[in-house]
Amino acid sequence: MSKGLPKSVDHNSSSVLLESNGHGIRDMDLELMSEADRVLASNFGYRPVFKREFGYLATFSFAVSIGGVYSSIATTFIYPLEAGGSASIVWCWLISGAGCMCLALSVSELVSAYPTCGGMYYTVSRLAPKRYVPFVSWITGWLNILGQLAGVAASEWGAAALFLAAVSIGSDFSYLPTVNHTVGVMAVMVVISGLVNSLSTFWIEKMTRCYVIFHIAILVSCAIALLAMAQPKNGTPKHTAKYVFTDVNNQSGWTPASWSFMFGFLSVSWTMSGYDATAHISEEMKNPEIKAPWAISLGMLFTYLAGWLYNIVLCFVMGAVTGEKSILTSPIQQPVAQIYYNVLGKAGGIFFTVCSLIILKFGNFTAMQSLTRTIYALSRDGLLPFSGIWTRIMPLTGIPILAVWMSVLVAMGINLIGLGSYPAIAGVFNVCAIALDYSFCIPILCKIIYGRFVPGPWHLGKYSMFINVYACLWTFFVSIIFIMPTIRPVTPVNMNYAVVYLVAILIFSMIYWLIHGKKYYKGPPLENRSQSVASHDLQKR
Template sequence: MAWNCGYIFLAGALATLMTAAYTMAQYIISQGATIGVYVAILLFAVAYCYQGIRFSGYLNVFTIYWVLIGTVVVIIVLLVMAPSHPPADWVFTSLHDLTGYNSPGLAFLLGLLQAGWVLIAEGSKNADRTGPRGIIIGVIGAIVQALVVSVVVLFCIQDMDALLDSPFPVATLFVQATNGPVAAFLMIILAVSQFAAVANNMVAASQMLWAMARDHAVPQHEFWYKLHGKSESPLRILLLETLVCIIAIMPSFGSPDYWSAIMSTAVICINFAYGFPFMCRLIWKRHPLPRGPFNLGKYSIPVNCVAISWVLFFGVILCIPSTHPVSVKSMNWASVMIGGTLILSTIFWIITGRKNYKGPMQGEEISSMTEQ
């Protein structure tokens, strides 16, 4: 379970990194050169992450203020400069089902993808306290921010058909509501925020892959475990995950819906990886566990059951093709990606994992391996 959980989380972390980098590339340039910018963004993120975890902390502090101020700026500019505003009943009550399924309920469920991203609390100090607090604050803040931004955006739409036909709907919305120079300024605000997401996701993925190398859970683990420079950064792992992300994005040239599968894979894999411990808790460890400073008490088991049910339900929903009728190009390949990850992980476990993987290494084992 730990082995497969690690590989599922790693797949989700890499897919999330791809999503952040590709979205930022779309903010910057047209589709013809998006892949080139995507590669450049990943390499720039490698250069930044190589500076060490301390610089990642600086970026996080900067991002907090940048996102807060940037959100306010975007909201005010759109509301003030928009030539007209649709009526409130259109904003709050109208429903447009463009999936082809003729099912408002299914259209709503498919739309949950954008709200399905999870928080990754990695590398925080006093994680038993700061992790849960950060997640709660992050969720509440995201709900408030998302509701406000969504309502403002809907009130500033000028031409719905143009947005639906545009390959870059965010930029199109900004141009409709403001003008070219102002729209470019607003896109810069989004691009900077998005790079912070790229860098943070790269750090999370590299930490996960490095830990798996430490625990002998990846091929040639001695090679990938090595740290470099004064910052002691896993440069080889940073370059490896960049190469994987570049190779994995290439099928997007052949299918416009391939990108949706990457996004679905990211959300499903991270949710599944977080759901694995919940399932283990219910099946194999039902006796009382040592409680930390943050716990759910008697609600622990019921919340676990709800969480597992949601993860399974959400995973099925996000594997459904987003449009109907379904063709090879419009097929949602998320299930294939996730199934492929589990199959390869299981095969690798049979070949070498069951012999070499003994679980997370402890202090003395890590010191011995580092010296070697």
């Protein structure tokens, strides 16, 4: 907490320090602040309230945890497996990952220029013409926050499923998970994430710093163990390289096979998502204009390359895809956990499944941290209902405690849909990546169209335009696949309801805009100084 600042703030007092955006004037002694806080106050118009604890290792670890490649593959492997078999798993990751990297690099460039915990929501206010700022920021903010809410709910559901898969393996499959059991365990998982996020930034940073080391160690050791133990004498011979890279096995029911093959893009797009999550903790790190984009770009590059190599390992050792004992007919409905059990035995299967759970839970901790900072950022500008509540900082820990527990309750509420219909809850999970990616593309498109962008110290130089355009084109293409049912014939059981939720998000945000936003919401604060001066100040640091 900066010296002289109150420990508890509300919407009006946390928004603007300078004469901007109609909120009035708050006189502060900028000399008492750190340089990063001074830039936040004078250039971006926000009162600093968070302690800047995150260093390079913790920030990089945070970015890697959002992808959580080891556990994310475990929870999404089934989609490319059904869509096109081994070839779809390998090549779709490579192709789709390139598009995701372009989006990650584009977001990194924007975060370097505008490092606030509002992320792309704040960024778009600097890139769109002034008369469009309130509406464009409103849409971007709602897409981003609802995408994050769906993402946290989906990850907690996945954590519950992995926990129950480990229990099932431990019981020699005499116990099989049910949806009701998954919902119950999920509730406990969400509460654990809420408790962790109730800690101060100091302790969260210490936990986050250790994550990436553990993640890499488990990823490498698991790959080595699988390759070493998959032997004919163990009943799990390895596939040939020709099979791994060329075998197409369409189990989806879609024709032609080339169309079904593209459903393999879903796994990497779900894993490499949440690019701006690191931006949402930028007010908790020193030199955020350098650390945040550095962590996003390198974190996603690690996820891209490590995920591709790990998928290849799984394809070598996964055994039969079709038939009575195939991993697709696994009684625990977790193909990767079944691979661990088949190749490594009961003890190894339990160990690496539990490790996957631990890694996913670490990712859930950071995802909820990103979500709560987003709630805080949107509330201090008055975008959310009851905004004055969600910006209140707990004096003991220095974090927006009510935003944390609001996230917990909403994530639980979303997952309770699973009690009535699993396809319905799966649609909520699918909309996560679509809503988030669209919230990234809106500011990127504004950058391309309006030419108001002044780069920060981390930028793409002469390649910027090409990377930005490709990122948007790829996102629009892959979003079509996101809303399609992955299995045919389409029934109420396997229907993809993502498009229903996406439309519902847009309708809700538009109705709330007409009722409240159009009259009261003015968008993020715009500083009195020119944009070029703000960017110049950042580049001098």
